Amino acid sequence: MAAGGKPGRPAKKKSPTKGTGGQRRRGLEGRGATPPAEMRHWYKDKARAERVAREEQGGGTRRAPARTRRSDDAPEYIGGRNPVLEALQAGVPASALYVAHRVDNDDRVRDSVKIAADRGIALMEVTRDKLDRLTEGAVHQGVALQIPAYDYAHPAELVELARDAAETPLIVALDGVTDPRNLGAIARSATAFGAHGLLVPSRRSAGVTGGAWKTSAGTLATLRVARAANLTAALREYRDEGLFVIGLDGAGDAEIGDVDLLAEPLVVVVGSEGKGLSRLVREQCDVVARIPMRAAAESLNAGVAAGVTLYEVARHRRR
Structure with a gap:
């Protein structure tokens, strides 16, 4: 009996309707290719990736990228x-x-850790994320050393260092060398062959950064680096002090081994690999020399060119 006491009719079985088979087939179909890991909401590094992206783009605070924000007195990091x-x-x-x-x-x-503890250097245990940020994404292998901003010398101090040591001055100047790793490599060669310091312009030039420290293998701790507001004016002052200026350029007038000034008080100017010496710097050179090489090699890396030249200078001075 149905509710209310009235006899009821048995329920009819609902027959299939047109199109239900297609709906069932669609329900059994896959949902497409598996999305990349970073697109899944449960991906553990998604939050980190989004945070890094916000930091790179400003994240609403409109902060500049790390390299732009770095000031001259900011610390550097060796990883x-x-x-x-x-x-x-x-x-x-x-x-x-x-x-x-x-x-x-x-x-x-x-x-x-032992050397740092003996020298009273602070030991900090941090996450790898923090090391990534401190070293600006460079390979750090889990350790990084913080060093204060470099205290540049005055260009005249490099000549005074040579004279105080009763030695013939030998200074290496960089013109348009913007890669800190080249600066570090040149510092290594300069130390090996008895140079008294490096001279770099204050603009459009590599400085003593963490990358330079790393490539120099510690030699920047003993080799002084001076900074000049105007490289051309600094070279002119060196000439007034009695130093000769030799510029390195693939289109130089003479081969470096044939220059007869290598045993004299000297400034060796290394230009960039691509552009070479600038016009104003070239005008201050007493000689523009080239390194002989086969035609297959159009030019040498600035660090390699400096090393070859400084070896030649050292060889002449030993005579």
Whole structure:
């Protein structure tokens, strides 16, 4: 009996309607290719990726990128186990050693920590994310060394260093060299072959950054670097002090080994690999020399060219 006491009719089975089979087939179809990991809402690094993207784009605060924000007095960071250990062993003036959580504790890390502790350098244990930010994405292998902003010398101090040592002045000037790694490599060669310092322009030139420290293998701790507001004027003042200026250029007038000024008080000017010496700097050179090479090699890296030239200068001076 149906509710209310009235007899009811048995319910009829609902027959299939047109189109239901298609709906069922669509329900069984797949949802397409699996989305990349960074597009899944449960992806563990999605929040980090979004945060990094916001930081790079300003994140609403309209902050400039890290390299633009860096001021002249901001600290620099050396990343990597070998570079950090070499810098500490060379006595680089460091203010803090950063070590990542649960880093693989090999001999280089242990030695770095010991040297830092002996020198009273602060030891900081941080996340790898923080090390990534401090080193601006460079390879750090879980360790980074913070160094204060470099204290540049005055160009005249480089000549005074040579005269105080009773030696013939040898200075290396950089014209348009913008890669800090080239600066570090040139510093290494300059130290090896007895130069008294490097001279760099204050604009459009590489400076003593973490990358330069890293490539120099610690030699920047003993080699002075001077900065000039105007490189052309600084070279003119060196000439007034009795120094000769030799510029390196692939289209030079003479081969470097044939220049008869190499044993004299000297400034060697290294130009950029692409553009070479600027016109104003070239006008200040007593000689523009080239390094002989086969035609297959159009030019040499600035660091390599400086090393070859400084070796030639050292060879002449030993005579």
